[in-house]
Amino acid sequence: MSSTKPHHEAGTADGWHGVISPGGPFPPEVGRYHLYIGLFCPFAHRANLVRHLRGLAEVLPISIVKPYPKGDSKGWPGWRFPKDDNEYEGSTVDHLFGSEFMHEIYFRADKEYKGRYSVPLIWDKKTGTIVNNESAEILRWLPTAFDTIVPPPSGQTLDLYPATLAKEIDELSSWLQSELNGGVYRAGFVDTQEQYEVGCKAVFHALNKLEKLIKAKGGPFLLGGQLTELDLRAYPTLVRFDTVYVQHFKVNLGTLRHNYPVIHNYLKHLYWNVPGFSESTDFRHIKENYTKSHYDINPKAITPLGPLPDVESNVEEDYSKLPIGYVEVPE
Numbered sequence: 001m002s003s004t005k006p007h008h009e010a011g012t013a014d015g016w017h018g019v020i021s022p023g024g025p026f027p028p029e030v031g032r033y034h035l036y037i038g039l040f041c042p043f044a045h046r047a048n049l050v051r052h053l054r055g056l057a058e059v060l061p062i063s064i065v066k067p068y069p070k071g072d073s074k075g076w077p078g079w080r081f082p083k084d085d086n087e088y089e090g091s092t093v094d095h096l097f098g099s100e101f102m103h104e105i106y107f108r109a110d111k112e113y114k115g116r117y118s119v120p121l122i123w124d125k126k127t128g129t130i131v132n133n134e135s136a137e138i139l140r141w142l143p144t145a146f147d148t149i150v151p152p153p154s155g156q157t158l159d160l161y162p163a164t165l166a167k168e169i170d171e172l173s174s175w176l177q178s179e180l181n182g183g184v185y186r187a188g189f190v191d192t193q194e195q196y197e198v199g200c201k202a203v204f205h206a207l208n209k210l211e212k213l214i215k216a217k218g219g220p221f222l223l224g225g226q227l228t229e230l231d232l233r234a235y236p237t238l239v240r241f242d243t244v245y246v247q248h249f250k251v252n253l254g255t256l257r258h259n260y261p262v263i264h265n266y267l268k269h270l271y272w273n274v275p276g277f278s279e280s281t282d283f284r285h286i287k288e289n290y291t292k293s294h295y296d297i298n299p300k301a302i303t304p305l306g307p308l309p310d311v312e313s314n315v316e317e318d319y320s321k322l323p324i325g326y327v328e329v330p331e
Helices: 042-054 103-109 135-145 163-181 183-188 193-217 229-248 261-273 283-293
Strands: 033-037 062-064 121-124 129-132
Touching (some): 033 042, 042 135, 042 229, 103 121, 103 129, 135 229, 163 183, 183 193, 193 261
Parallel strands (some): 033 062
Antiparallel strands (some): 121 129
């Protein structure tokens, strides 16, 4: 697989669009690449999920930034690393360079970079640059990037983008990104009541649609019997929904656990039954990131205790037994 985009336009806010693949500028090699993530970030969660599901811990080591503080309204100085691995449980030092801030990694690749210092990011130690920092792109190629040197544990490729479902995945990916993944932020990062109400209503229209879709496909995954990249797009937002988005972004017309039995069951199945999902989810990082780094939304940085449990148990395997939930969205 190769990218159709230029790798990076230096001196701009453009991201990096490289691909790890045999025969390309970034071929798969053991010990060559390093992944930077934050356990709080839903977009970095995608890459971390692939790393767990595909068993890439040995070939793709990680460094993990702290969930707060973030910096000013423009993101400066940005995410930082702990001074040692004991400072904030689950975060690590920068294992490659010993950096204090994530922006230092970006400036190593482009001293004039004008964009945001986001995670995930994959670094190439051999060429001394960033391979990619676009989560949707990484999600597409990382599942098979190392297949030629690290055979899948089960002997079967982790195919999250099967040809038979590609068209449906492409159509739903755009919708998920716009209406749900990005929708919660359009409801939460607003300056007026009118903007909030428009954003909040859109989120629940999306959840109403998602509830019907999963029910129609019969579970346990979004498109039915096969795990796809849509599940890795949906899960990071859904697992954060009741925990932070309901109270922090005020998308409180309903909750997954009380109003959406199908989505709730889908979430519980992923968390409890699919290895890699619970292991990649850290609720302390998630809750403290949102509540302690968004000063304009939560100026006193108080983190709510609930809801408890973080994810409820008792998964129903027969989706035909689940009623379709719905939230009445005001006009």
